[in-house]
Amino acid sequence: MRIVTEPEIYVVGRQTLDNAEVQRFLKDHETYWETDSENNSELIVELAGRVCYMSFGVKQFRKTNDAYVGNLINQGHGSVLEHAVWDLLLTGVSRSLTHELVRHRTGTGFSQLSQRYVDESTADFVEPGVIADDPELHTLWQQSIEASHAAYKELVAALAQRVQEKHGDLPRTQRLKMAKEAARSVLPNATETKMLFSANARALRWIITLRGGEGAEPEIRKFAVKLCRIMQQEAPVLFGDFEIVQLADGTEGVQAGHTKV
Ligand SMILES: Cc1cc2nc3c(=O)[nH]c(=O)nc-3n(C[C@H](O)[C@H](O)[C@H](O)COP(=O)(O)OP(=O)(O)OC[C@H]3O[C@@H](n4cnc5c(N)ncnc54)[C@H](O)[C@@H]3O)c2cc1C
Structure with missing residues (x-):
């Protein structure tokens, strides 16, 4: 059993922008757009705001992305922020x-x-900092997690046996899912x-x-x-x-x- 205390965040996807299409739009409307950001998330938000008022070309009031988007945020014009994902x-x-x-x-x-499909018998557990910092509480926490985890593994094995006896005709994945979905009820919030x-x-x-x-x-x-x-x-x-x-x-x-x- 591994005890985890730090969350990890992997940024696997971010906003893209097709500059050729933006230029095509500007050309079709006989205008241009001056900005200084190369960040797609910031650009799409500025573009969204400018489309609302068609404030391109000579009608451009603020020239920098920071000034333009900063003003949108100041004004509480938050819906344009929904375009950056x-x-x-x-x-x-x-x-x-x-x-x-x-x-x-x-x-x-x-x-x-999914705890219904994925076997949690090798699960890790997240320990709250306030407990990890206190040796006595840490021991109490660890014992309780180990007991719940042991009960989970025993239940999965016993339930798999029962399901096999009762529903032997079902595909194996289905039977295991039935065992895991019931056994997970004893897994702690810390899982x-x-x-x-x-x-x-x-x-x-x-x-x-x-x-x-x-x-x-x-x-x-x-x-x-x-x-x-x-x-x-x-x-x-x-x-x-x-x-x-x-x-x-x-x-x-x-x-x-x-x-x-
Ligand atoms: C410190 C803290 C303690 C909390 N304690 C509890 C608790 O004891 N029990 C509990 O159940 N929850 C609790 N919550 C959760 C909280 O009630 C909200 O459900 C949660 O923070 C999601 O935020 P949100 O409602 O602003 O909605 P989000 O889903 O983040 O939506 C963002 C905004 O969109 C708008 N919006 C979203 N849905 C609707 C809608 N259906 N109708 C109209 N406007 C909408 C609202 O303006 C909302 O603020 C707690 C949250 C915090 C931060």
Whole structure:
């Protein structure tokens, strides 16, 4: 059994933009677009905003991407941020973290490891920092995880036997699924999981704001802080108003310059 304490985020997909098609559109409308960003996420947001007002060519008021997008964020014109999308592969996170993450319904997509299909007898477990820091609590936690995990493995074996006796005519995968889906009921919230999480910039900003805040649960807050750092590298103009701050308990949190756009 491996104990995990750090979430991992792999940026497996990010926004693309077909510049030839953008130029074709501009040419068809006898105009041009002056900007200074080479970041597709920042460009698509600026393009979306400019299409709303057809503010290209001589009608261009702000020339830099930062000034243009910064003004959109200031004005709370957040819908244009929905055009920039990322795909993130998450590992080293617990089932309790993902249970909280999937509550974000708008602008998000989730595909999570199935405990009905995937055998969890080699699962890892995510230990809360406050428990890991205390040797006595750590021992108590580890014993309880090991007991649940042992019960899970015993149940899978026993259930597989029962299902074989009762439904021997069913395909093997189906029978194993029936055993695992019942046995997983004893797995703890701490069970490590993997998830492909896709979201647009507007949703990501909101998730980082809520889940990076002082009131958020520490594991998801740590995740939000990591996510914030990644997004600030991915698109500084879209996430530049977030600040990583030190909280009273010594851990990090996130403060948003503009809370909800
Ligand atoms: C510190 C903290 C504690 C929490 N505690 C609990 C708890 O005890 N119990 C619990 O059940 N949940 C709890 N939650 C989850 C919380 O209630 C939300 O479900 C979650 O944060 C998702 O955020 P959201 O509702 O803003 O929606 P998102 O799905 O992230 O949507 C973004 C925004 O879109 C709009 N929107 C989305 N759906 C609708 C809709 N159907 N109608 C109108 N507008 C919509 C809203 O403006 C919303 O803010 C907690 C969250 C936090 C951060």
